Amino acid sequence: MANYYRESFRIGWRWPLALVFFSLAMIGLASGVALTDRPDVEDADLLTRAYYSLGLFVLGGLDVGLPEGGPIWGRALLWIAYFGSPLLAASALVEALLGVMSKQRWRLSRMKDHIVIVGAGDLTTSYLRVLRASDQKTGVMVIDTHIETVRRFELSRSFGVTVVVGDITHEFLLRELRLHRARRVLLFGDDDFLSFEAASKILRVYPKLQNQLVIHCAGLRFLRAMSDTRIAQQSIRFNSYNLAAKGLVQDTLLPHFRLTTGKDTVVLAGFGLFGQTILEELQANAPEQIARVALIDVDVNRRIEIVDEQQKAGSSYERHVLQGDISHPQVWRDLEKLIDLGLGAPVVILGTGDAANNLRTAMWLKQKYANAMVFPRTNDISEFAQGVGRDHDLQCISITHLVEEHIPPAWLA
Numbered sequence: 001m002a003n004y005y006r007e008s009f010r011i012g013w014r015w016p017l018a019l020v021f022f023s024l025a026m027i028g029l030a031s032g033v034a035l036t037d038r039p040d041v042e043d044a045d046l047l048t049r050a051y052y053s054l055g056l057f058v059l060g061g062l063d064v065g066l067p068e069g070g071p072i073w074g075r076a077l078l079w080i081a082y083f084g085s086p087l088l089a090a091s092a093l094v095e096a097l098l099g100v101m102s103k104q105r106w107r108l109s110r111m112k113d114h115i116v117i118v119g120a121g122d123l124t125t126s127y128l129r130v131l132r133a134s135d136q137k138t139g140v141m142v143i144d145t146h147i148e149t150v151r152r153f154e155l156s157r158s159f160g161v162t163v164v165v166g167d168i169t170h171e172f173l174l175r176e177l178r179l180h181r182a183r184r185v186l187l188f189g190d191d192d193f194l195s196f197e198a199a200s201k202i203l204r205v206y207p208k209l210q211n212q213l214v215i216h217c218a219g220l221r222f223l224r225a226m227s228d229t230r231i232a233q234q235s236i237r238f239n240s241y242n243l244a245a246k247g248l249v250q251d252t253l254l255p256h257f258r259l260t261t262g263k264d265t266v267v268l269a270g271f272g273l274f275g276q277t278i279l280e281e282l283q284a285n286a287p288e289q290i291a292r293v294a295l296i297d298v299d300v301n302r303r304i305e306i307v308d309e310q311q312k313a314g315s316s317y318e319r320h321v322l323q324g325d326i327s328h329p330q331v332w333r334d335l336e337k338l339i340d341l342g343l344g345a346p347v348v349i350l351g352t353g354d355a356a357n358n359l360r361t362a363m364w365l366k367q368k369y370a371n372a373m374v375f376p377r378t379n380d381i382s383e384f385a386q387g388v389g390r391d392h393d394l395q396c397i398s399i400t401h402l403v404e405e406h407i408p409p410a411w412l413a
Contacts, residue, residue, distance in 0.1 A: 031074030037065030263291030270352035
């Protein structure tokens with residue numbers, strides 16, 4: 001403990017030197033030396049002279065002018081303070097900057113068998129939360145072009161990661177990251193093209209990372225279009241909505257279908273990326289268990305054309321397409337003319353990006369169709385939505401929770 005306090009309060013060489021320069025300036029001003037921009041300094045009190053003397057460390061006398069008049073030795077002392085004070089302040093700043101840079105470089109040089117994550121968004125947080133739940137020791141490095149100070153502290157202190165600000169597509173940074181020692185690289189950035197660009201450069205410089213590179217694609221169309229490229233074949237690609245949809249279908253919907261008699265009805269109210277991937281999983285895993293599917297969205301006609309073009313998979317169920325806002329009662333009145341939701345145990349998934357609208361509509365539907373299994377979606381894990389779900393018999397689902405529950409264990413090893 002004594003050593004700790006000695007280290008904490010150790011006085012460096014700059015403090016005595018700063019005191020010397022401050023004293024020289026005070027003596028020079030007290031000797032009768034005037035300042036060109038502050039002619040009243042000769043009559044100034046002690047605090048005013050101290051203020052001018054301290055200002056030399058910041059502005060170097062630019063705000064008070066140059067020494068003039070008074071004894072020669074007084075001007076000489078003041079000139080020494082004029083040159084010495086800003087130089088001392090500048091040297092402290094440079095040393096602090098070099099210290100930060102060298103410390104980070106030292107930490108990077110020591111990393112081995114570590115995990116590198118590119119991108120500092122919500123997906124990175126989810127991955128780190130799952131990783132740290134079972135592994136507190138593996139070194140992790142998070143890289144992004146821009147990371148806010150608060151976010152940097154959150155990542156480093158909550159998950160014990162090394163945060164680096166830089167562009168992963170620059171080869172200088174690639175070599176500094178010691179990727180030849182890395183266990184796995186996860187590209188979780190927001191720009192799909194830049195993620196594939198980074199993957200291309202990483203695999204060229206470090207070919208041993210083949211099949212150890214995980215790329216997240218926010219756009220399903222881009223993900224599917226790139227499936228036949230060399231980079232795609234040498235890496236693992238996924239979409240977070242796809243991961244969440246697979247988990248929902250495998251863990252919840254398929255067991256529900258097995259418990260019901262006859263074929264089932266599914267309503268996808270919201271046909272964005274999440275709804276599209278649910279439909280894709282249902283077609284792949286439960287085509288014989290579904291009698292009919294209703295798709296509802298404000299832009300459903302265009303989206304269903306894209307899905308049909310890309311998936312090119314036949315279906316044995318009835319498909320009903322209704323374009324409109326899920327919060328509009330007319331949409332549901334139109335659906336009632338096509339499907340009787342009061343029969344059996346239909347599945348209704350409210351999967352738009354508007355969590356409040358999903359929850360409100362889910363409560364209304366459950367009151368009207370108590371037999372239905374209603375799933376309102378939120379993005380983040382919501383205590384409020386979970387509480388409402390328990391009170392009103394709703395199956396609240398969170399994209400974040402589904403992703404964290406279904407991150408493949410191989411990505412953590």
